[in-house]
Amino acid sequence: MSPPILYISRLLPDPVMAAARQQFQLFNEPRDIAPSWETFKAGLREADAAICTLTDRVDTALLAEPTRLKILANYAVGYNNIDLAAATAKGIVITNTPDVLTDSTADLTWALILAVARRVAEGDAYVRAGAWPGWAPTQMLGTDVSGKVLGIVGMGRIGQAVARRAAGFNMRICYSSRTPHTPGQGSSQWDQRALPDLLREADFVTLHVPLTPETHHLIGARQLALMKPTAFLINTSRGPVVDEGALVDALLRRRLAGAGLDVFEQEPVFHPSLRDLRQVVLLPHLGSATLATRVRMGMICLENIAAVCSGRPAPNQVSRTQA
Structure with a gap:
């Protein structure tokens, strides 16, 4: 046969x-x-x-x-x-x-969190360009990750894996999910929040929801306006979960500190203004790579x-x- x-x-x-x-x-x-x-x-x-x-x-x-x-x-x-x-x-x-792909995507999420907070991509480009004059006390100051509030939108397998990794950074977790979840042994406290409350509270917001009609543009202008101007948005889920135009507008107006994006609305095309925003780290959909x-x-x-x-x-x- x-x-x-x-x-x-x-x-x-x-x-x-x-x-x-x-x-x-x-x-x-x-x-x-x-x-x-x-x-x-x-x-x-x-x-x-x-x-x-x-x-x-x-x-x-x-x-x-x-x-x-x-x-x-x-x-x-x-x-x-x-x-x-x-x-x-x-x-x-x-x-x-x-x-x-749970662990590989959770790992990449943390790579983006650290990259945007500590300006890793900017620093790499600075050194490669031969522009670095040497160490200085006020040079490329970033944002602390340890001790901050991590907001997780979507608490499935990947969201929970991201939360478990936050324990090493002594972060408090707030999450938005249809069902409550209990942290595993050694994990910090996980507090369930409605999405608007999570957006107001979190220093880092990371997205881990599937793309459905309900989650299309789940994060738009209204949601971004709720976030702290010192907060960062991370997306390793699906590009259309975020209204890319609204995100660019928030970044340009400095209503948001930065973003780490592994996915885009119209891959491989992305909003042209993102290319020029130094506070944004862009990756070519490497979540499971x-x-x-x-x-x-x-x-x-x-x-x-x-x-x-x-x-x-x-x-x-x-x-x-x-x-």
Whole structure:
């Protein structure tokens, strides 16, 4: 019996590609750039299973095409790029990669917190430009992190992982979430707050919510106006959670001290004014970008595909109630 046909929309790390070639018949060899619309459509039409990424939009029109596809494994935790209702109606199983990128994304969140507070990117550019005249008492003074209030919007796996790391900085945690959460052993106190109260109270606000119609522009002009002028906004969730124009306006008017952004509204495009704001650290969507994490994400996709193609339930199937 021939192995199932697998379409992979983007080149994945070598160990994942090796396992995919061993287990399946590849529709084609993926490239390290986004596929053309025609290639993507053909892959979903002709393959038994597919791995797509967060940049691949799988909408109602695309899913209306005839297909033999049994499973679409999303190479991400979030799945806002997929019309879940349309896929379910078509009988296509949708899976994601939960848990595996929690620590890498939490680590990167802390990299951004420290970078914006201590002006790391500015300092690096200053030294590289050959402009540094030597140490001075008032040179590039930043903001303390230790002892401050960390506001976490969205207290799922990643939000909790960020909170646990704050214990080492003796920070008080306030969080906004639908459900209450108890800190683990050794963690500082976690206080649940309504979002407006959290924004008024926190010195650092970090976002960890999925992108849904309810969270689109969750942080806009009205919410930013509630924040302290000395506060920093960190986003490693999804770009459209923040109204980018409103954020730029707040930064330009110095109603906010700075921001650390790993995601943007229209990736890879971002608001042009962000480039010139020295109090902002910009990263190219690196949240899960460690080799071990990206390999594990791919292996989870393959495990889900192998299960469905052999008639078993997918370990990480996304249900319509989660959307």
